[in-house]
Amino acid sequence: MACDASQLAPLLGNATDAADYICNQFVDAGYAIDNTYLLFSAYLVFAMQLGFAMLCAGSVRAKNTMNIMLTNVLDTAAGGIFYYLFGFAFAFGTPSNGFIGKQFFGLEEVPQAGFDYSNFLFQWAFAIAAAGITSGSIAERTQFSSYLMFSSFLTGFVYPVLSHWYWSGDGWASAGRNLGQSLLFKSGVIDFAGSGVVHMVGGIAGFWGAFIEGPRIGRFDHEGRTVALRGHSASLVVLGSFLLWFGWFGFNPGSFVTIFKSYGPSGSINGQWSAVGRTAVTTTLAGCAAALTTLFGKRLQTGHWNVVDVCNGLLGGFAAITSGCAVVDPWAAIVCGFVSAWVLIGLNTLAAKLKYDDPLEAAQLHAGCGAWGILFTALFAKEKYVNEAYPGRPGRPYGLFMGGGGRLLGAHIIAILVNIGWVSCTMGPLFFILHKLGLLRISREDELKGMDLTRHGGFAYVYHNEDPGHRQLASFQLKSAAARVDPSTPPQAAEPNDA
Incomplete structure (x- = not known):
């Protein structure tokens, strides 16, 4: 903030004018600081799209890499237009009613x-x-055109309406609703950064899509036994997981929206800046606890140390802590991560028994661990932190295990059921209609060959020697011709379930 003495000097003869001038400059600086903080957080959350892209690419077979990368770009682009036209208004357009x-x-x-x-x-x-x-x-296994439809509908209507319920000041289940106006146990739902609003919505929608489409060809053999269709790059999975971890520091702490706010007298270290730091710490600890628990849990289950499983466990811990990250102590975040790992392991075991196929474990990870995160917050939310994050509501319910009674737990159980019901009643019929119209799943032939070749003009990875003069020096490379090789196909004939 610049200060011009020539502007201030004439005002010093009038103490009131001088005070007004200084206060206005201070307010302007506060707006600038808060907006800069929010923009920086938005940039971090947007960087998570790169993390999702890398994670998805590494988790699918090489013959479908270009397809999954293109869908990530599509989600971002189509989501931007539809959220601009409709989504932001449905979510935060105020004044409004409690529903939309x-x-x-x-x-x-x-x-x-x-x-x-x-x-x-x-x-x-x-x-x-x-x-x-x-x-x-x-x-x-999904037609590219259907991505356009469900992505636009999800970001333009389904997600915005549900986020309005919990995050708008007018929402019927909002913890920030005006004093005395809460419609849910005089409490509202504390879903601070979106275990339910973001992760359950995406996970439940994904569940219905995968359930209606059915498993990939070869995922289960003729006797019903599980066949591993492994992703082609653990390196990309790890890269994506670290990028998502980095972005989560904008996702969770950034949900405070502002940082220039004191909780105590002037000069106190107790302010929103400290709560932002604590939120980053709880986020980190939950992910770390989940990763380590998954490491040893899967070792007992399979006999292997699997980095992909550990990365999924890490992300499950992040999805779970996202709801209560701002209102729990760091030690509670470790409990959250520990339990979320077992939730994910258990749901993956159940999915295999029910012949449910989700290449990224997205429904189990985001919907399952997200639901656990909602329950966790109702059990461990601390009174002091709740009142700091949601001020102006004396006597607000907080965590059951922290002495706050059961009203918050009741509100959160209702929230889980409402989330499941809303997404199921909107996205389920959409996927079913697309399926009946033949617009959802690709043909068997296309699936076996891979969508990169049949739908996108070629593989994401192409090996050929572009310089004929150096062919003799590259004995380890494939000879030029016009041949293109799918890296997912081994030298011997590929089996149908890995085609």
């Missing part, structure tokens, strides 16, 4: 107090994250 917003279509009347362009960018990044989760569940 009705202002700010096409960002009309933005900016205004409390709603600047930074708010749109931040919330858009969340919306496309939900769509990215769903894409992973139906990977390797």
Whole structure:
């Protein structure tokens, strides 16, 4: 903030004018700091799209890499347009009713107090994250055109309406609803950064897509036994997981939206900046605990140390802590991560028994661990932190295990059921209609050959020697000709279930 003495000097003769000038400059600086913080958080959350892309690419077979990468780009682009036209208005258009917003279509009347362009960018990044989760569940067997339809519908309507219920000041289940107006146990739902709003929505939608489509060809043999269709690159899975971890530091701490806020007297270290730091710590500890628990849990189950399983466990811990990251102590975050790992392991075992196929474990990870995160918050939310994150509501319920009674737990159980019901009643019929119209799943021939070749003009990985003059020096390379080789196909004839 620049200070011009020539502007200030004439005002010093009038103490009131001088005080007004200084206060206005201070307020302007506060807006600038908070908007910069929110924009930086939005950039981190957007970087998670790269993490999703790498994770998805590594988790599918090489013959479908270009397809899954293109769907990630599509989720981002289509989500941007539809969230701009409709989604942001349905989610945060206020004043409105408790069910759906009705202002700010096409960002009309933005900016205004409390709603600047930074708010749109931040919330858009969340919306496309939900769509990215769903894409992973139906990977390797879904027609490209159907991605356009479900991604647009999810980011333009399904996700925004549900986020309005919990995150808008008008939402019927919002923890930030005006004093005395809460419609849910005089509490509302504490889903701080979206275990339910983002992760359950994406995971449940993905479940219905994968369930209606059915498993990939070869995922289960003729006797019903599970056949591993492994992703082609553990390196990309690890890269994607670390990028998602990095982005989660915007996802969870950034959900405070502002940082320039004190919780105590002037000069106190107790402020929103400290809560932001604590939230980053709880996020980290939950992921770490989940990763280590998965490491040893899967070792007992399979006899192997599997890095892909560990990465999925890590992400499950992050999905679970996202709800209560701002209102629990660090030690509780470790409990959250520990339990989330067993939730994921258990759901994956159940999925195999039920012949359910999700290439990225997205439904189990995001919906299952997200639901656990909602319950965890109702058990471990601390009174002090709840009142800091959601001020102005004396006597607000908090965690059952922390002495806060059962009202918050009751609200959160209802939230889980409502989330399942809303997404099932909207996305389930959409996938079913696409399936009946023949628009959902690709043909058997295309699936066996791989969508990169049959739908996208060629493989993502192409090995050939472009310089005929150096063919003799590259004995380890494939000879030129015009041949293109799918890296997922071994030298010997590929079996049908790995084609």
